[in-house]
Amino acid sequence: MAVKACKSCKYIVEGSTCPACGGKEFSDGFKGRVAIVQPDQSEVAKQLKFEKKGVFALKL
Template identity: 35%
Template sequence: MILNMVKRACKICKRIIDKTTCPVCQVNETTTSFQGVVLILDTESAIAKKLGITAPGKYAIRV
């Protein structure tokens, strides 16, 4: 049996998570309404710097 987990995005850091509380920001400000996904592996990349991302992970482009 495969469960389809609802993905949520933190409204503060835009990290995509499975829970209602962001493990990074420790806030309950998450939403299921977001657009686009970017996967950051290298925090020194041009895209990570442009988006202001300082930790590797999966992020929403627009929340």
């Protein structure tokens, strides 16, 4: 199935609503993905401003 990335928070979503922020606008042309496991302990999460656990797109 095609996955897409939330335009507001970049969370990678398979359904029609973003579980991270509730957004309903998505981009399917995202590039790269990064899994955030411990957002409060991850330098990557801080730099990219990902505050939740999950898989996020690097670039929309």
